[in-house]
Amino acid sequence: MLNMVKTYKQMNKPDDKQNVKKYSNIQYPECNLGGNHSGEILSLICLEKECQQNQILCCCICQEELHKGHQLKPLKLLLCEYDQKQKEFQSITLKQSEKDLLVNKINEQEIKSLEQTQDLQQQIVQKLNKIQDHQKQFFENLRKLVKLREIDDGNTTLVIENIMNNQKNSQQFRKFVKELLDALIIQDLPDQDLGYEELNKAFDFHIQDQSDHIKQLEKYMFTGVQQQIEFLIQKTSKSVFQQSYNFQFLPNNKHPQVEIIEQKIVKASNSTHGYKFAVMNPSLDKNQVTVFGFKLNNVHTSNWLAVGACHLSIVQSKQFGFAFQSLGHGGYLVSSNGGAWSSTTANQNNVVKCFKFGKGDVVVCTYDPKNEIMIFTKQKTKTTFKLDIPKSDNDLFPCVLFYYALDEVEFISSDAINKL
Numbered sequence: 001m002l003n004m005v006k007t008y009k010q011m012n013k014p015d016d017k018q019n020v021k022k023y024s025n026i027q028y029p030e031c032n033l034g035g036n037h038s039g040e041i042l043s044l045i046c047l048e049k050e051c052q053q054n055q056i057l058c059c060c061i062c063q064e065e066l067h068k069g070h071q072l073k074p075l076k077l078l079l080c081e082y083d084q085k086q087k088e089f090q091s092i093t094l095k096q097s098e099k100d101l102l103v104n105k106i107n108e109q110e111i112k113s114l115e116q117t118q119d120l121q122q123q124i125v126q127k128l129n130k131i132q133d134h135q136k137q138f139f140e141n142l143r144k145l146v147k148l149r150e151i152d153d154g155n156t157t158l159v160i161e162n163i164m165n166n167q168k169n170s171q172q173f174r175k176f177v178k179e180l181l182d183a184l185i186i187q188d189l190p191d192q193d194l195g196y197e198e199l200n201k202a203f204d205f206h207i208q209d210q211s212d213h214i215k216q217l218e219k220y221m222f223t224g225v226q227q228q229i230e231f232l233i234q235k236t237s238k239s240v241f242q243q244s245y246n247f248q249f250l251p252n253n254k255h256p257q258v259e260i261i262e263q264k265i266v267k268a269s270n271s272t273h274g275y276k277f278a279v280m281n282p283s284l285d286k287n288q289v290t291v292f293g294f295k296l297n298n299v300h301t302s303n304w305l306a307v308g309a310c311h312l313s314i315v316q317s318k319q320f321g322f323a324f325q326s327l328g329h330g331g332y333l334v335s336s337n338g339g340a341w342s343s344t345t346a347n348q349n350n351v352v353k354c355f356k357f358g359k360g361d362v363v364v365c366t367y368d369p370k371n372e373i374m375i376f377t378k379q380k381t382k383t384t385f386k387l388d389i390p391k392s393d394n395d396l397f398p399c400v401l402f403y404y405a406l407d408e409v410e411f412i413s414s415d416a417i418n419k420l
Contacts, residue, residue: 023076023080037059040059040062043075044059044063044073046058046072047070047071057075142206146199162179163177247280247413249263249265250281253279253280255277255319257269257271257272258276266278266400267298268407270406271405275321279398280399283395284367289366291366293365293413293416294362294411296358296362297408298407298408299358300403300405303337304336305400305409306331311396314329314394331401332389332396333401336358338355340353340387342388345388355378362412362417364377364379367389372391373389379420
């Protein structure tokens with residue numbers, strides 16, 4: 001219903017009324033999916049990328065059954081918008097030579113950008129290949145260490161005899177010298193002889209240690225690279241003239257005991273302790289990944305405040321307080337004591353399972369509406385924590401939740417995070 005109201009308002013702006021009349025006699029085709037779809041006209045356009053490759057045109061039944069939660073727009077309104085853009089662009093024309101210059105510039109920069117990405121890809125592959133070489137050498141050394149224990153069956157003595165007996169046969173001489181080297185060259189040779197049990201325990205320790213280091217490397221690579229990829233996607237998915245979201249704290253969207261120091265800085269007033277929200281505007285985009293962060297400028301010695309996102313309508317209904325004991329409080333947050341807070345998921349609410357953070361730390365929030373998650377990252381250590389955020393009709397807004405007086409938090413934009 002809300003979408004219908006918005007559409008009605010959009011189509012009845014004074015500037016568009018004439019255009020709407022122009023397209024009022026469109027003969028829409030009927031939906032061919034049958035069943036409840038029979039007789040319904042295909043008057044809606046789905047703007048989701050996945051659907052643009054498959055089913056763009058929709059009827060009202062398609063909207064409910066196949067495109068729930070998707071961004072839809074009436075074809076009539078889309079035509080009006082296109083008409084309006086054409087009129088705006090007609091007022092400014094480019095010479096053919098100017099268009100050629102711009103297109104050439106775009107083509108050249110595309111080639112450079114793709115070459116840069118391919119070069120990066122090769123560098124990453126080379127680094128990973130180097131790691132694989134070290135892995136192979138590690139396990140080869142373990143095998144060689146086991147081979148050293150073959151002295152009892154005379155293998156080593158036989159190799160030495162073969163070397164001595166084939167001094168004039170260069171091919172055989174090289175072969176047996178290689179066997180000797182393969183048997184004896186081992187990095188980190190133990191100081192003392194070890195039996196089966198000692199070797200087995202040593203192998204278990206070193207193999208597990210290597211596995212742990214690989215997992216740690218994977219974690220750091222995934223976190224750091226993933227964050228940079230999200231930044232890049234955000235930038236490349238924007239229109240050339242599209243402005244970044246200008247998130248800011250507003251007087252009407254906060255608890256009375258929270259002060260707005262600047263548009264992006266809030267502080268708990270010098271009053272009684274207690275839970276109090278400060279919510280930012282605008283809402284988070286439901287169709288693309290959004291990255292933002294918070295820096296803790298000042299934190300009480302007891303160290304409790306939370307950052308993340310919330311449903312403004314729910315938080316407003318609770319006078320910007322926080323009833324954390326049960327679900328439905330409206331927040332999706334992490335707190336500085338390692339706590340996690342979810343409005344909808346019981347095992348992610350009021351539990352200590354996140355990383356801890358404090359004064360001077362920056363917590364980066366990556367909201368991914370398609371996968372219905374928010375990933376929190378401690379910028380200093382790249383430690384991460386994931387919260388599930390199911391789709392909802394209520395919009396999500398970046399927010400801070402205070403408890404102690406005089407705590408202060410600063411919002412950090414995605415561009416600023418990238419420069420940290």
